Structures are given as structure tokens and as C-alpha cells.
Amino acid sequence: MGLFILRRVGVMILTALCLTFIVFWLTNLYPNLEKLAKTQGNFRMSDEAVTSYLTNRGYTQSLPVKYGQWLGVLPGYVIEGSDGETRSRCEEGKTFCGIIQGDWGYSTVFQDEVSTIVAKRLGVTGFLMLWVMIVMVPGALIIGVLAGMREGSGTDRSLSTVSILSTATPEYVSGVILIALLGTKAVIDWDTVPFKGSATSAIDDPNFWNMFLPVITIALYGMGYIARMTRASMTEVMTAQYIRTARLKGVSFPKIVMRHALRNALIAPFTVIMLQFPWLLNGVVIVETLFQYKGFGFALVNAASNNDIELLLGVSIVSVFVVLITQLISDIGYVFLNPRIRIS
């Protein structure tokens, strides 16, 4: 078990290094840097001016060197610029300053330290995710168990259709439809509109009325998938020998479902729920853009569309780690929960 975890962690770190290197390479391509120089300096810069601007700030060093400095394993540059000024990557007295040392750089869009932005935004988005989980997981499990306990029945068919419908509705579709129905007076003639179609105010004052639509929008898309997995697992359990034995003993149907089947049927969905996190991350970006909820996803979109290289790198490293860590937890959790694998 220990060796297994150790190997998984090793692969995870290797993956993280590869991914951050790819992101670093793509964001540090020359056209991006040129755009950065022009937005930071001025738009009518000549090519020479751009080159000297970039050289003075260490952008023209070779890619592995830059990556090493950004990571914090190579000493930061100290360059005497063509304009006579000496610039260094690190503050006075420090040689190494990168992600590892906690120096995440400075965001050009939000005019703030990347680490403070990322930390604050993650908290806001974490709150949204928490509510999504609270709504999505029990909802999906109930639908899945109800559908799976009598395979092929009318209930199964109607609930399966509902879960197919929810997996077929991406967030930008369900969000638009939900806002039109519940957030405006255009489709249904409300006396007062029940929910807020914008979640901007939810940052300072989150309440039921402004958080409901974003939460439901994200939860709906993931719900169907988890429900289908739960259903598959439940139908498998319901055909098991011990369920038949319980039936033959005369145990009532609700009791069979609650006591005998449920616990065994919930092992498989655990992995699925953990693997939903990367999907949720996508959903979060779409929903935060649609509802103007200024969280992590909103920062990602802003950083990417405004060529804010340092913030984009910070955001990507966090999202890559979220994905990898959930994968790790789901692997380990599956082994841990499943007695057949745990004991062998």
C-alpha cells in the first residue's frame, strides 16, 4: 500500500512538472511576450524597443532557465539593462524566488500579487463548489439508487431519461434557460423575480437568492453522470446472491435496499464523484463567466484573455494540482474502500 501511494505520488509530481512546463512554454511564446511588452510599455513600440524591454526583464533567456527560475530551483536573474538600470527577479537579499518559495509574481490585470488573488478567489470558488457538492451528491445518489433498485421498471426508465437529459445539458445551456425562466420576467410572468440572474453580489453577501441559480446550473450537469454510475452499480448489487437470500428470507423491499444493497452500491460512485472535480472546474469557469461571479474561473478567463502571464501560470498550477490530487485521492480511496483489493 505504501509503495503504491509512493509510486502514485511520484507519477503525479512528474505529471505536474510536465504540465506546468507546457503551460509555461505556451504562455512564454514570443507573440505573447511581445503583446505583454506592448501593453505594459506602449502600443507603438518598435521591434528593437520590444526586444530591449524583454531582454531587460529576463524574458529572452532560454526556456529551461526561465522555467527553473519561475519554479525556484535556479537563482533569479540579475540583469543590467540597456537603459542602465539593474533589474533582478528577486527582492534584495534573495537568490531563489519562484513558485516553491511562494513568489507567484504580479498580476497585470488586477494589479495585485498573484498569490493573494489566487488565495482569495479560491476561497470564493470553494464556497460555490461546497454548495454544488451538497446539492449534487445526495441528489445524484438518490436518483441513481431509485433508478437502479428495480432495473427496467417505469421509474428506472423515467429517472434514466432525466439523468441523460441532465448530462446532455452543458452549463451554458442550462444556465441560460434557468436565468430566462427564473431570473427574468420574460418567459414566466412573475410578480417579483424569484432568483437573481447575476451572482456579482454573492461575493460579499452570499444568500439563497443569488447563489441558487449558479449552484443548480453546475450541479445539474454533473448530477446525471454520477446518477448513471450509481444506477449501474446499484443494478449490479441488486442481482447479487445475498440480496436474493434476503428476499427469500422475506425481508421487506425497502429494508433490502436500505440495509443490504445501499452500502455496497456506493463504493463505485465514490471514484466517479472524485473524478468529477476536473469537470466541476470547467463548469465553474463557465458559470462564473455567465453569472459574473468573480471567483477562480473568472480570474482564469480574465488572465487568459488579457495575456496576464503570471496570473495565468498561477491559476493553471492550482487547477492542475486540483485535478491531480483528486485523481490521487480517488485511486487511493478506491483501493481503501474496496475490501477485495485492500486485502490482497
Place this chain on the structure above:
Amino acid sequence: MEALTWTGSLGTILNPILSIAVLLLAISVVVQIVLSFFAPAITLQSNADGTLMKRGGALGMFEQATKLFFFAALAIVVVYIVGGIILPYGMLGIVGAMSKQFAPVWIALFLTFLASIMFKRRLGLYGKLFDSVIGMIGFGLVMFWVFTAIFAGLFDLIATHDPLSQISGLKNKLPGVALPEGSEGKAPHYLLGGDNLARDIFSRMVYGSTIVIAIAPMATIFAFMVGITLGLPAGYYGGRLDTILSFLANLILAFPVILLFYLLVTPEIVATGIPSFMAAFLFVFPIVFFGVLLNSRYYTQPTKRTPMLILVLGALGWLYLSMISQTGTVLDFLPPAVDLFDIAPGILVVFVSVVFVNSPTVFRIVRGLALDLRTRDYVAAAQTRGEGAWYVMLWEILPNARGPLIVDFCLRIGYTTILLGTLGFFGLGLPPESPDWGSTINEGRKLLLVFVHPPLPPAIALLSLVLGLNLLADGLREESLKD
């Protein structure tokens, strides 16, 4: 001209009936779900005279009722559609007028279903699809959009206006608004209203389908070619090859999709030519696939193989070269006389990124299937006969993996449609005036709290297509498991 209402004069009779049927359907479904937890299951009872009887009880009754109400609602919807085609323009309002515009699609759908149901016993898995209601609904939805795309894209039917032309005075106007005097179009109204640039929303939705229907299945086919060509050897050989390829696939899968899109599709990155090089790399796989497929089977008969390979590889190679050689990008080497076609620059980038995102998942599925199937007896038999590794993979393992692959293919087209919509939603890749559904939703959502009608039609269109594909996949899975 007066503005159209939603269902016109006939709607006053039909609408209440439809709403009652739908309400009853909803009630019976909910009651059925609640009952299923308490009521005894439906069982079969054998009678003394040798017949079987369904013992339904309350649950069975509601199941029958659900079926009845469902067909009642469906029948009323058919009345709307047929009425729209037959009755004069405007009698059934916007719904009728739209149904009239879609008339070629309805006819094509009717003929397809008629022919398929008549010959369903002779059509293999496709024919079996018509045994399941879910599968038929899914197939109907998918074919609706396929026919719409064909008729709109090739024959210029269905749409009432040009998707790009603007008519002044119709900016953000509600559905059914009449055109001002002197303006032209195949219908005297903007059936679904005008968008924020005074363009016809209905026509844009119709033309949007041509883009989606053209890109999504093609991109999925390419993703499958890449996934199969790499996944089969990874699963069949295992070992170090498998480790390396799986690591790479997981690497791409760990990337948040939206971040990847933002990194690949921005104009700066396109200018460096990275998408062009990726296209050059990814589009090689179909050539490799077909080359190996034919060679592994016919290499013992060189007289047959050589002309076949020359023909296929020549044609594919030419297509490949004209596909990757685009004027105005880094890869522009074919003279215009030889270059068969140029794809619009935005579309190629979108296409490549969608293929790139989808291939690792296909790879994992194919690898898993190959890993499972390589232990079968027919594989051992082929190995004993002395068949080559690629023959075993492509002619023994692949045909036997087709069931799950076909199901996944349908699901994946749906997922690709969602990805295309996501790209459009963030305004990436395709030009902003493009009528594809994602871009139109993106345009419409900016004023969503003021005008809800512009983004709703493309949103519902996208939803119905993806839903159709998912239902189709579900029906196929169910029917293929029955054997």
C-alpha cells in the same frame, strides 16, 4: 403585416389540450416514482388456461397511464407540425410557420423512419434501434438536425433570411415581429425575433446547425482514428509502450479543457503556427490507419495490395496535404492549383483542438478493450496461424470491440458538440459573426437579463442535438446488449 403570436388562432384550442396532457404526464411520472418505493413490483402470473397475465396493481396502472399520456402529448405535437405545414401561413402562429419552414426535414424524417421500420429486420444493429422507443426518439432528434444542416447548407432551404444580413429597426425585437415595408425574405416575419445586430435568430439557428453537423462528427472520427491507432498497440503489446502512451494521455486529460482552449486558440498562439503543426501531426493518423489496415490484410497478395495501397494512400495523402496547407499560415507549401480546398482559418484551429482533447479518452477506451480482448481464443488462433500483430489488432480485436466503440462514438459526438459550444461561448476560434450555436449563445448572454429571446433558440437546439445523441447511444447500448 401584423406580428405573429406563438400559436395563432388555432392555438387557443390546441394549447389547453397540450398543457393538460403534459401536466397529467408529469403527475403520473412523479406518482409512479414515489409508488415504486412502496408498491409491489409488477409480476407475471400464469393462468390455468396457459396464458400469462401482468399483475400490475397501482404501479402498473400508473405505468400504463404514463404511456398513454406520453402518446397523447406526442399526438398533439404532431397535430401542430402537420397543421403548420397544411394550414395557411399564420393560422398556427410562429410554431406553425416554423413547422412550414422545416417541411423538407419532416418529409425526409418521415421517409427515413418509414423505410427503416419496414426493413428493420434486415438492417442489423441499425434496424434493432427501431425496437426501442428511447433509441427512436434519439435517432429522430439527431436526424432532424442532420437533415436541417443538409437542406440549409446545400440547398439553401429552411432558413428565412440570410444569417448575416441585418434589417434596420428589428434590433432585439421579440419573436414574431413583422418585417418593415420593403425588406425581403422568405417569410414576412422574423420568426424568433431579431438579435442585438438585427439579424434573424431563426435563420442563424438553422445555419448554426450546418457548422456543428459538419465539424462534430468529423472531429470525432479523427479522434477515433488517433485513439485506435495508438490504443490498439498499447493494449495489445502492453509494457513500456503502454506506460509511455498512457502517461501522455493522462497528461492531456489532467489539463482543464478550458485552459487548454485558451492556450491553443488565442490569435497569438495561432500566429506561431502551433495549431498548424498539431494538425499536421494529428491528421497523419487516418493515413497510417488505413495504410496499415489494408497492408496487414493483403500483404500476401502483392498484386492486389499494391494498386489498392497506391490508390488509397494517394487519395488520402492528397487530401491530407491540401488540408494542412493553408494560405496565410506557417504551413503553406502547395501551389493553389494543386490545393483542393482551404478551410476557414478559425475552423481548422477549432477542429484541431477538439480532436486533441478527445483523442486521449478514445485512446483509454480502446486500450482497455484491447487489453481485455487480447486474451480471447480467436486472438490465440490468429497468432497460431502466424498472422502479424497488426492483422490481429485491426482484423480480429477491432471488429470485436465495435459494440462499445459505436456507443461511445455517439456519446462523443455529443461531447464534441458541447466542446464546440464551449469554444463559442468564450468567443474562441470561430469569428464572432459566425452563426454557430456557441457563439450565438455568447452574443445573447451579454444582454440576457434584458432580452432573453436571442440565446434561447441556439441553447435549445444544442440541447436537443446532444440529448438526441445521448438517447441514441443509450438505445444502441440497450439493443446491442440484448444478443
